[in-house]
Amino acid sequence: MLFRKGPDIRSSEITPEGAFQKHSQDRRQFLASAAVLGAGALAATRFVGMLNPATKVFADTQKLQTIPSQYNVTETQTPEAKATAYNNYYEFGTDKSAPARNAHTLQTRPWTVQVDGMVAKPLTLDVDSIMKYRPIESRVYRHRCVEAWSMVIPWDGYSLAEFIKFCNPLPSAKYVQFITDLNKKQMPDLPFGFSFPYSEGLRLDEAMNPLALLTFGCYGNVLPNQNGAPIRVVSPWKYGFKNGKAIVKFHFTDKQPHTLWNDMAPDEYGFYANVNPTVDHPRWSQAHERRIDSSPFPKTIPTLPFNGYADQVAGIYNGMNLKRFF
Template sequence: MLLRKSSSADVPSSEITPQHAYERFRLDRRSFLGGAAALGAAAIAGSRLKSILDPETEAHAAAELQTVPGKYTTSETQTPFNKATNYNNFYEFGVEKDQPAKNAHTLQTRPWTIQVTGMVKKPLTIDIDTLLKYRPIENRVYRHRCVEAWSMVIPWDGYSLSELINFCQPLPGAKYVQFLSDLNRKQMPELPSGFDWPYSEGLRMDEAMNPLTLLTFGCYGQVLPNQNGAPVRVIVPWKYGFKSGKSIVKLHFTNKEPHTLWNDMAPNEYGFYSNVNPHVDHPRWSQAHERRIDTSFIPRTIPTQMFNGYSGQVASMYAGMDLKKNY
């Protein structure tokens, strides 16, 4: 199944799945697993990537992914692979930007299962490789904005999270989905104290159902390097990066706003919504500009766009809200 590739990141709001779509669209368990089997051979190639030039990422070279073009993409200059995989926030493997690439080799990504719990008709535990085979993997080049005022442009590989949500059939009262990350102290020797582990994040249901929200298995055409959130994460491109949970082991559907790690720790700095908004400063720095990490030797400083440039796809979800209060 090939998807039309657009030269622009702007997609008409008419193409956005309505919030209530998940209530009408239902898949049964047999079709889910049947589709997985049918697509198994095409979903992931057995070949290995050639050695990566950067020594810090060579150990993380992994299987290539077969992808189809995604229509939700941007033509902006991409951040080089060695920068995107050596400058990371993944506190479970160290709080400095270079530590995840050095330390995350201890993470074991097979076997790996994801639980779906809470207010759904079909709670389940599913293997990561079944998820990989369920739908064709799309390549989507997204802007990625960090709350620390730096940004990248990364080609992510996955499919809309709504595919999995539709299968699990949330109950009508489910308003939020919470993401819980892996917590294995033996595999995370650099795990810092003072945090309420495991890492947790959450989205409102319409945010999770927006087709931009990506269930992500890879980047740059290969499976996710450990330091980038292997083996599965979410990408929510109009929100600050910490909303995009890594190494996910559970999705929990609830009727109450779920607790999230950073919002619990510092609610005055990290709001639940965390939409990219150049008009709402972090208490310790401005969000009006960002350092774009790309092919330039010295990062460029560019103006920050509302919703990270995805206003056309997501702004309608926040109509009538005070985006300074609901930051």
């Protein structure tokens, strides 16, 4: 396959590995503080609330403090009203408009996230402390759904790699799995036939790519519930179903993890799910997509390999048969 280089981000602009080394030191300092000082003194550190989750339920209009990012595309952004009203989130309904109507029942505070599996030490973290771990960037990404529609969305977060280094996975860990919240009281109309909780995952080298985003907001606001509040993952070179929402657990493993759609229909939803115009879904072509923008009707445009991010991610898959590992 020939890959077209993305016009928006050069490989030379990707943050080098050395820039992340400071995070390991931060993590050691944090864990040392926890061991010596205990939960009471820990609350006085910059990880305020880590062991005592907040009780405030954030509205979807709360503004985030963000810094500019180099990871931006220049294409016309999808209006916020459309990006927050046209969603796949089956825990709140299978119709595209159902999540915006129904997801208000999800209570996003208090909210804790577990880190377990092949890590130096299992952790339970408060989402607000995870948010404060690094400055939040605003990144404008292309977003491509396996159903052949796409959007351009300004997501707010920081590189997933930074959080993974904090989690301190063992050298033997090869994958990270994301587990979505499952609360039957707050998700009363779960559709029949799905193996919830929703799970997704990435190979660690994929997750460590600087483009993979640990995401807390969009359009400068905290994430609306229907878009994955309070914490989700965005990997813009993959189809949207790879991007776990409302995450409650990061599980590190040395084996390819089970993921909901790949388990249910492996001939339709591959584990890798890289955007590839030459590998069709069994029921439709992936060569084109319907771009949802400000116009009343979506326009049809060609689909780009890796959603236009080939220059940044294609090297991860050197030597792989991308029609077999789709």
